[in-house]
Amino acid sequence: MGWVFKFINSSIGKKFMMALTGSFLLIFLVIHLIGNLTLFFGADAFNAYVLTLDAIKPLIRIIEIVLLAAFVIHILNGTRLWISNKKAKGQRNQINGSPQNSDVFSRTMFLTGSIIFIFLVIHLGTFFWRFNVSDPMGFADEHQYYNMVVYFFNIWWYAVLYVIAMVLLGYHLNHGFQSAFQTFGWNHKKYTPWIKKIGTIYAIIMALGFAAMPLYFLLGGGN
Numbered sequence: 001m002g003w004v005f006k007f008i009n010s011s012i013g014k015k016f017m018m019a020l021t022g023s024f025l026l027i028f029l030v031i032h033l034i035g036n037l038t039l040f041f042g043a044d045a046f047n048a049y050v051l052t053l054d055a056i057k058p059l060i061r062i063i064e065i066v067l068l069a070a071f072v073i074h075i076l077n078g079t080r081l082w083i084s085n086k087k088a089k090g091q092r093n094q095i096n097g098s099p100q101n102s103d104v105f106s107r108t109m110f111l112t113g114s115i116i117f118i119f120l121v122i123h124l125g126t127f128f129w130r131f132n133v134s135d136p137m138g139f140a141d142e143h144q145y146y147n148m149v150v151y152f153f154n155i156w157w158y159a160v161l162y163v164i165a166m167v168l169l170g171y172h173l174n175h176g177f178q179s180a181f182q183t184f185g186w187n188h189k190k191y192t193p194w195i196k197k198i199g200t201i202y203a204i205i206m207a208l209g210f211a212a213m214p215l216y217f218l219l220g221g222g223n
């Protein structure tokens with residue numbers, strides 16, 4: 001068992017755990033986006049979707065616990081790697097002042113990740129909490145889930161906050177996708193450029209798909 005902890009705490013182990021939890025989160029986002037697309041089909045479709053999730057609550061609870069663990073491991077390891085990279089870079093720059101040769105996406109992973117974390121806290125506080133724990137406005141008690149989403153996305157600054165967060169999410173996913181492949185050792189002269197392209201397409205679909213929802217309601221859709 002000792003070697004497992006040793007591996008997880010090594011720098012390659014930390015990267016591996018980042019890639020593993022990140023891949024799980026990439027899949028979660030696809031499922032979350034597909035489920036939320038019911039918002040475009042009106043109140044009945046979205047409320048029925050939420051009630052379906054409610055009907056399989058024990059399974060959803062297990063997924064949520066795994067999801068929480070994935071987020072925590074991803075964020076903790078990301079922060080630890082960022083700190084050790086910063087230290088290593090400081091030492092390198094003292095020796096030879098070496099210029100950075102990474103792109104803007106990889107250099108801003110910690111920044112975009114931190115903003116997505118803040119978004120997530122606000123997002124869960126708005127929807128997850130009200131759907132599952134307590135909703136002072138009473139939407140959830142009457143199963144008016146759709147109306148709750150419409151209510152929040154009609155608040156202009158709240159909708160704009162989502163759109164900005166989704167642009168940054170796109171940046172984060174663009175690098176994260178290809179980085180996970182690299183960490184798993186799936187590196188190939190022929191396939192790596194394709195993996196990068198697929199990662200960019202994935203990131204654009206996720207960012208546009210999620211941003212479309214607040215924009216749709218903000219611009220009067222669904223009323």
Ligand code: HEM
Nearest residue numbers: 032036050053064123127128131132162169210211213214
């Ligand atoms: C406009 C875009 C989004 C909408 C409309 C939306 C909507 C929702 C709703 C309604 C819930 C509550 C579901 C329930 O508890 O039954 C929820 C939960 C959640 N959302 Fe989002 N979401 C969006 C974007 C995102 C993004 C980008 C992320 C990740 C970065 C995310 C992560 C989560 C997580 C982790 C949960 C809790 C897990 C769950 O209950 O399934 N969401 N979202």
